[in-house]
Each structure stands twice: as structure tokens, then as C-alpha cells.
Amino acid sequence: GESVGLHLPTLSVQEGDNSIINCAYSNSASDYFIWYKQESGKGPQFIIDIRSNMDKRQGQRVTVLLNKTVKHLSLQIAATQPGDSAVYFCAENSGGSYIPTFGRGTSLIVHP
């Protein structure tokens, strides 16, 4: 469920490093997962999604990994750039529900 009252965890990386942002979910019926990027003062933007019949999906510089056994989702960003600095949210959804459950978010800070 949502942890709207908690401060966001922070991940600090150096420019050029790879970043890994993790997300745990609890609903074993979840079959669709989304990662969003939210820059300061803006709405969350879709990055990449994955369905439960897959365990890996790649985009441009981003990879999402899904481990259904341990209910874990990760977003990997290759060669992280200062423009990647943002808050990243995962979201999960189970078939038939039109309200995805959002994770608490992780603040990614990229140091030049």
C-alpha cells in the first residue's frame, strides 16, 4: 500500500555509475508493474513497465527486473547522468483493478 507519510529514501551516485533502485511489493496477484520518474515540481512520467509473464525488460539505458518469487522489482539505470536526478516510483497493479498501488518512492541524486 501507500506509505505517503514517510520521508523518501535516497540513493546517491556518481555520474557515469550504474544505479539500481529497488521496490518490494506485497500482493502476489499483482501482474503489471510500472516505473515512474518525477522531477522536482513536475508530475510523474512513465519510464518503463513490465508484466508478470516476464522477468526482465530493457529500454533506453534502463532495465526493469522482476522477481516474483520474492516480490521484488528493480530499476537499473546505466551510465547515470545528472538529468536522471529525480524521485522514482514503482507501481503495481493486479488484473481488474484500475487503481495501481504506488511505492513510497526513492530519491536519486547524481553527483557530477
Add this chain to the structure above:
Amino acid sequence: SQTIHQWPATLVQPVGSPLSLECTVEGTSNPNLYWYRQAAGRGLQLLFYSVGIGQISSEVPQNLSASRPQDRQFILSSKKLLLSDSGFYLCAWSVAGGDVSGYTFGSGTRLTVV
């Protein structure tokens, strides 16, 4: 293509004043519509959602209300704002039914109640 519009982008309102934030979606019909609030440095809190004209579901009882007067229009209102209503308000939409693969957010409204 579908687009979602939110306005205003920023708003400063005195305590006790009314509020009206508007969200519209273009390029689709009968979308599911959502209002979220996000406090600074916090996660997303679902406030209201709507699956059709005049159909509003409230997730959190509070000082706010929502209305959907038209298919692609979603309005967030308050009769009297409280200081605690300050925050970043986001509208979102998805296609009708249970497919949230197109779950898309608007650009948000920063509300400061003074």
C-alpha cells in the same frame, strides 16, 4: 494522441478561501480519472477517482471534494481551505476498465495555503 491538462500550475490561497482545480483529458473517451496529493518529499496519496460522469469515489475523508461534470473533466474543490491542504496536486487518467497500462499523470498544481 492523448494528453492531460492541469491548471493552474501554482496557486496561493488564503485560509478559508474556496478552491477549484481543473483537469481535462483529450484524445480519449470515458477515461478513469484520479486526483492525488503529494506532500513535500512524500509519496502519492490517492484522494478521489472516477470511472464515469457523476461517479466519484473518495479514498480519504477530508476537506476536499471532487466532481466530474463532463466525460473528460475532473474538478477538485474545497469550500474553505485549511493550512493542511497545502501540497502538490496531481491528476491522472487511465483507459476505461482495468487496464492501467496507460496510467498518465498531469503536470501538477502546487497549492500553498497561507
